[in-house]
Amino acid sequence: MNIDTFINxxxxxxxxxxxxxxxxxxEPHALIVxxxxxxKSFSSLLLLARLSLHLKNLVLTVCDFKGDKSFAFLNGQPxxxxxxxxxxxxxxxxxxxxxxxxxxxxxxNFHILFIDEYSSFLLSLLKAEAEAVKSKLSQILFMGRxxxxxxxxxxxxxxxxxxxxxxxxxxxxxxxxxxISPELRDMIFFNFKEAVKVPKQRGHGYMLKNGTExxxxxVPQITSLQKVQACIKKTTEISEERRTE
Numbered sequence: 001m002n003i004d005t006f007i008n009x010x011x012x013x014x015x016x017x018x019x020x021x022x023x024x025x026x027e028p029h030a031l032i033v034x035x036x037x038x039x040k041s042f043s044s045l046l047l048l049a050r051l052s053l054h055l056k057n058l059v060l061t062v063c064d065f066k067g068d069k070s071f072a073f074l075n076g077q078p079x080x081x082x083x084x085x086x087x088x089x090x091x092x093x094x095x096x097x098x099x100x101x102x103x104x105x106x107x108x109n110f111h112i113l114f115i116d117e118y119s120s121f122l123l124s125l126l127k128a129e130a131e132a133v134k135s136k137l138s139q140i141l142f143m144g145r146x147x148x149x150x151x152x153x154x155x156x157x158x159x160x161x162x163x164x165x166x167x168x169x170x171x172x173x174x175x176x177x178x179x180i181s182p183e184l185r186d187m188i189f190f191n192f193k194e195a196v197k198v199p200k201q202r203g204h205g206y207m208l209k210n211g212t213e214x215x216x217x218x219v220p221q222i223t224s225l226q227k228v229q230a231c232i233k234k235t236t237e238i239s240e241e242r243r244t245e
Contacts, residue, residue: 001025003054005047006175009204009216020207020215024055024110027172027210028145032154033188038178039202040154041070041116043219047152048114049228052235057109059096059239060232063089065121073229078240086121087129089113093149094136100147109242111149113140118155119162134164141170158187169211177205177219189214 004019011018022030030047034040052058061079063086064071074080081089093113099105115121122130140151141163153171160168174188178200189196189206192214196206203219222228 001054003050005050005173006043006207006217006219009218012218020209020217022173024051024150025145028150029141029171030150030152030173030175031158031168031171032152032175032177033156033158033184034175034177034205035156035179035181037202038205039219040177041066041068042203042222043175043177044114044116044152044154045070045225045228045232046219046222049231051112052231055110055112057107057242058235059109059111059242060235061089061093061111061113061239062232062236063113063115063121065115065117065124071116073233074236077233077236079236086115087125087133090115090133090136094140097140097144097147097149100149101143108148112152113150114152114154116154118153119157119159120155122162134162138164138167141167157184172210174208175205175217176207178202180206 002021002023005022006020008018008020032040032044048060052060062071062074063081065083065086067083071080075082090113093111096105096111122133125133137151140149144150158168176184176188180196180200185193185196188208192208195214200206205217207215207217209215
């Protein structure tokens with residue numbers, strides 16, 4: 001199953017509009033990294049809308065630690081957790097994973113957890129709480145694909161300390177939006193440092209696929225933000241019905 005993500009900038013420069021596909025069953029989990037104002041939230045919205053459109057029976061959980069206006073349209077929606085509620089949302093998602101892994105849930109629909117500002121969220125927790133969250137999400141990163149449980153995490157820094165036991169390597173799709181610092185380049189694009197030199201503006205970036213394929217991408221313009229929001233909102237509403245089936 002291929003999900004069109006963002007536009008291949010190299011092909012666009014040659015007059016071809018082609019999207020970089022995400023084969024989610026073969027390439028589980030996505031990481032979106034960038035400084036404040038780089039376009040992470042906008043990119044995340046578009047990605048969630050595309051997944052909502054193309055994944056049948058999707059159960060979507062959104063944890064918005066930042067709590068700004070980007071996801072305010074989901075206020076009051078089932079499966080939406082804001083700021084201090086994020087821990088509850090992550091635990092509920094993990095519990096659903098355990099139910100499927102143990103065989104109590106015999107369905108095979110997709111469950112996706114999106115977390116915005118994951119690093120800031122972890123730093124807000126007590127040490128024991130943070131370690132428990134990291135352990136739970138590491139299990140999803142290592143084993144989630146087999147059970148159709150996937151993560152999309154957005155953060156400003158993706159230090160390995162946030163992903164113990166090498167769990168960060170299990171993100172098949174890593175998107176870096178906007179300008180990339182030398183430190184971030186060395187952290188994510190170690191094998192492509194010479195290629196990742198051109199500064200990127202908001203809505204542009206570099207993407208590493210499976211640790212071996214490097215792309216430059218452009219986030220396509222959205223003609224109707226309301227339609228994007230409505231698509232995600234509808235999925236959260238239907239997700240609640242699927243959680244209780």
